[in-house]
Every structure is written in structure tokens, then in C-alpha cells.
Amino acid sequence: MKGVEGATVVVLGGTSGLGLATAELAMSRGAGRVIVGGRDPERLDEALSRLGPRAEGHQVDVSDEEAIKTFLERTGRLDHLLVTPSKLVPTAVVDARAEAVRPAMDLRFWAAFHASRHAAPLLEPAGSITLVSGIAGTRPMAREAVAGASCAAVEALMRSLVTELAPIRCNVLSPGYVDTPLLDGFFGDARAQKIAAIAAQLPGRRIGSPTEVADAALFLMGNAYMNGHVLTIDGGHTLVV
Numbered sequence: 001m002k003g004v005e006g007a008t009v010v011v012l013g014g015t016s017g018l019g020l021a022t023a024e025l026a027m028s029r030g031a032g033r034v035i036v037g038g039r040d041p042e043r044l045d046e047a048l049s050r051l052g053p054r055a056e057g058h059q060v061d062v063s064d065e066e067a068i069k070t071f072l073e074r075t076g077r078l079d080h081l082l083v084t085p086s087k088l089v090p091t092a093v094v095d096a097r098a099e100a101v102r103p104a105m106d107l108r109f110w111a112a113f114h115a116s117r118h119a120a121p122l123l124e125p126a127g128s129i130t131l132v133s134g135i136a137g138t139r140p141m142a143r144e145a146v147a148g149a150s151c152a153a154v155e156a157l158m159r160s161l162v163t164e165l166a167p168i169r170c171n172v173l174s175p176g177y178v179d180t181p182l183l184d185g186f187f188g189d190a191r192a193q194k195i196a197a198i199a200a201q202l203p204g205r206r207i208g209s210p211t212e213v214a215d216a217a218l219f220l221m222g223n224a225y226m227n228g229h230v231l232t233i234d235g236g237h238t239l240v241v
Contacts, residue, residue: 003222005030010075012062012115013084015043017180018132021210022082022217023051029218035075037062063106065114072118079127080221081119085111086132086150088186090143101146108133108150113157120165128169130220131158135176135234139241155230162228169227171220176234177207203236 009026013019014036023034034051037060038044048057060071062085072078089104112131119129136144137151154172161170177183177198187194199206216233220226232238 002224003029004080004218006032007079007221008033008035008075008077009080009082009221010035010037010072010078010119011082011084012037012060012068012071012111013086014038014057014082015040015047017084017182018175018178018210018213018217019082019084020047020050021214022084023047023055025211025214025218027051027055035078037071062111062115063103065110065118068111068114069118072115072122076122077124078119078122079124080130081115081123081128082130082132082217082221083112083115084132086134086182088144088147088182090186091146092143093145096146104146105150105153108147109153109157112154116157116161116165116170120168123165123168125167126224128171128221129158129161129165130217131170131172133172133174133230135174135232135238137174139238158230159228169224171226171228172230173213173217173220174230174232174234175208175213176232176237178210178213179207180210198241201241203240206235208233208235 004026009031011019011023014023015038023036026034035056039061044057061067085107087104087107089101116129131154133151133154136148158170158172
């Protein structure tokens with residue numbers, strides 16, 4: 001496998017969590033350029049200080065199509081794109097208000113849609129797009145209907161992109177619970193207790209780390225025969241919980 005050595009890797013949502021871990025791992029494995037984008041300028045500065053002088057970064061509102069387009073055009077030609085933005089809004093369907101739960105769909109699905117659309121003309125023919133869904137797309141969870149629907153929508157989008165954008169490869173990474181800031185808003189003050197309870201049910205008795213999921217993301221980028229697949233990395237969650 002070629003891996004990402006010498007490649008230009010762009011990470012939308014690359015200022016924290018899975019995105020930042022992937023950018024760091026890509027740098028350590030010899031990527032030629034790593035460009036990260038995120039909404040929060042302070043997080044962006046912190047991410048760039050961690051990544052070092054060879055990394056680049058720009059502020060981008062991933063809920064805004066024009067902002068995504070401008071960000072990608074600014075990066076120029078690229079080999080691999082990873083799109084990680086997501087938002088969890090746990091709400092029962094019968095209690096949901098559209099304006100409250102819509103960001104969960106907008107950030108995961110529409111960010112992936114717009115980023116893929118505008119990155120396509122900039123990607124090298126041997127390049128790849130990796131989108132991120134989650135096990136909620138295939139395993140029903142109470143109060144997570146919108147999260148599940150957005151994950152499933154991203155996976156359906158990927159399957160269409162495989163035929164539309166060929167020979168550019170497209171895959172989806174589907175994580176289970178991972179120890180990232182995304183869980184802060186999901187679990188709130190009960191974060192530690194909730195994670196401990198989930199970990200106790202998993203075969204490995206722990207949830208995943210961002211670096212472990214980042215390693216899977218780089219596999220999807222670097223393996224030139226991986227195309228059109230959803231790679232689940234959940235520590236066995238979907239088998240036992």
C-alpha cells in the first residue's frame with residue numbers, strides 16, 4: 001500500500017477529536033501537506049500548534065456551502081479528503097422540534113455532500129474521499145433517530161459518489177463510541193459514568209481512542225483497492241450491545 005507518504009491530506013473538522021488525530025497521524029506517516037479546517041479560531045490555533053510548522057489550517061464554517069467551497073479552492077490540488085463534522089442532538093422523535101434537531105443532519109450529511117461536491121474537481125484521479133457516519137446508522141438507539149438517519153444518509157451518499165466520481169475512491173468510516181469532545185455535549189456531567197457503563201458492556205471493556213480510529217481513516221486513504229465500503233470500527237459494539 002502506498003499510504004499517505006508525500007500526499008496532500010485535507011481534513012474538514014480537523015481541529016479536534018477524530019479529525020485532529022488523523023491529521024497528526026498523517027503528519028507522522030510522512031504526508032507532504034496536511035491542511036485542517038474548523039469553525040473555532042482558538043481550536044484552529046491550538047491544532048496548528050500541535051501539528052507543527054508543516055501543517056496548514058484555515059477557519060471554515062462547515063454548515064455553509066460557500067465557506068466549504070472557498071476553503072477547498074484555497075487548498076488547491078489534493079490527494080485525500082476526510083470529512084468529520086457531526087453533532088449529536090439526543091431527542092425522542094415525538095418530542096423533537098425540527099429547528100432543534102436539524103443541525104445534526106446538516107453538519108453530518110450536508111457538510112459531507114458539499115465537501116465531496118467541491119473537492120471532486122481538485123482531487124487527483126488516484127485520490128480518495130472518506131466520510132464519517134457512525135454505528136447509529138445501522139444499530140437503532142433510543143433518542144438518536146436523527147443521528148441514525150444522518151449516518152445512513154452519508155453511507156448512501158458514498159455509494160452514489162463511487163460511481164459518479166470514479167476513479168476517485170469513496171469510503172465511509174463508521175465508529176462506535178470514541179473518547180472525543182463530541183461525547184462532552186452528548187453525556188454532559190454524566191460523561192465519566194456513561195462511558196464506564198458502555199465500556200463494561202464491550203468485549204475489550206473500553207471505548208475507542210481517536211488515534212485508533214484515525215489509523216482506520218488512513219487505511220481507507222492509503223489502500224488503493226478500498227472503494228465503496230463502510231468500515232466499522234466499534235470494538236465489537238454492534239455484536240454485543
